[in-house]
Amino acid sequence: MLSVAFHASVVLFDIYTLWYDQKYVELPLPEEFQELPLKARAIFLTFWCLVLQTIYFSIALLNDVIGTNAPAPKKAPLIRKVKDVLFSLAFPVALYVSSVFWSIYGIHKDLIFPDDIERLFPQWINHAMHTLIVPFIMIELLFTRRNYPTRNVGITVALIFNLMYVVWIHYLYFNKGAWAYPFLEVFNWPMRIIFCTFSTFMLLTVYTIGEKINYFVSPSTTAVYSNGISKRH
Template sequence: MLLPVFHLSVVALNVFAIAYDQLYLDIPFPSKVFEEMPFKARYIFLTIWCFILQTLYFSVSFLNDVFGTNEATPKRTPLIRSIKDVLFSMAFPVALYVSVSFWGIYAIDKELIFPEMIERIFPVWLNHTMHTFITVFLVIELLATKRNYPSRATGNTIMSLFIIAYVIWIHVIHHKTGTWPYPILDVLNPTLRLVFCGFSTILGLGIYVIGEKLNSVVSPTSKQHYTNGTMKKSKLK
């Protein structure tokens, strides 16, 4: 009973956060082009990509609570459960990456990631909802539910496509507007931007593996996949 309440509560909070952002916040952008973009140009930020992914995950989780199963290793896995498991393998590393990178850069020089002019108008609760709670909720989910990760090859492919898609996207935005979504990219020369994007890709894939390993620890009866395509059901000794 608690799981559906938890999942639905996260969805409700996220929807409220997005609605509040769209109705009450006007973030000053360095280029007027952003003002003409739909969704108040929020989709240029990885935070929003992550937030939408998390909201989708918890929505599917709620549907799985109602129509699927939360058994560790069901004999017949419903489609909704399979979708849920794959979405978690993406949502967890993306959320952890967003939280670590945002607060890490914020601690070093917040002007590079969250300038003072934005922080003054951005509610603290909304900031934490988008940059902190995204990881907190998924850690709770990791501990409270069971899941079967996809194969390492499948997971790495999905993560790589997600990262590459966003890297291409920010370059498209820069090409059209002459402005990067994040101030930190303005202070990096082309070589350092390439290094930054490469490091971010490696970090994202590394966090994916961390999520996979954590899952094998907290869900010792789940099916674990390997890169050679084999699968083994691990049991707690």
């Protein structure tokens, strides 16, 4: 019952955040992006992350109702399998988005959140998108149970997600002539390549950390490694 209440609360909060942003928040984004749908919010990884969190917690809620939350079910229903794989992506993306945003914010705020945008962006939405995603997904990690996918599957899903966003922002640049984030304007091409490479490495590192924490807090789950060998903890 607590799981249902938690998942439902997060879903409602995230949906309300997305709705409020689309309904009431107007941001002075570059003119090149003005015609993009969803108020051009999809240019930001933050938006991708919040949509991903909303989808994950919605599936987790559905699993509460028609699936199973057993630590290591012998025959897990499809909804449980989808939830477990999606968690392995939602966790590292949430930690990556929050840590990178607040790190750049602390070093040079104008490179990630200029004053003209911050003045128009409600603080509670900023924290909903960049802060609360971490405690929500950490609560999920520590107090619910899942079987991580094989290392090959999990890493592949994370890399595909990462590649999709990298291709997307470069597509926007080459077709619109503007970068989604101010710091990419400041960087030269070698620095952009280094940043994208470091970001990929960081995402995969956080993925591995989440996997290991999962097997520590949920010792009855089964770890399936990239070589196909299963080990029950």
